[in-house]
Amino acid sequence: MTEELVAKECVFCAIVAGHAEASMVFEDETVAVWMDLNPVTHGHLLVAPRRHAVGLEDLDGVTSAHVWSVGHDMATAKPPSRRSSISTCT
Numbered sequence: 001m002t003e004e005l006v007a008k009e010c011v012f013c014a015i016v017a018g019h020a021e022a023s024m025v026f027e028d029e030t031v032a033v034w035m036d037l038n039p040v041t042h043g044h045l046l047v048a049p050r051r052h053a054v055g056l057e058d059l060d061g062v063t064s065a066h067v068w069s070v071g072h073d074m075a076t077a078k079p080p081s082r083r084s085s086i087s088t089c090t
């Protein structure tokens with residue numbers, strides 16, 4: 001599947017590629033983090049790898065660890081009363 005086709009069929013890849021709108025809060029070369037459109041808690045964030053993956057098993061260990069590390073950083077960057085729910089998008 002081409003990168004363009006993946007971006008059209010996967011909403012997470014579309015957001016990461018900039019083809020779909022999202023309230024981005026953090027980006028680096030490996031992951032992107034944005035506000036969930038249907039939050040289950042105040043400050044609910046989605047952490048997605050830049051490379052398309054269906055499940056964690058599709059990611060290499062370094063990328064998987066980075067996704068979790070960024071999610072942890074996002075969760076601990078907020079005051080305790082506003083600690084967010086973090087979801088990984090894989």
Ligand SMILES: [Zn+2]
Nearest residue numbers: 010013052053
């Ligand atoms: Zn994707």
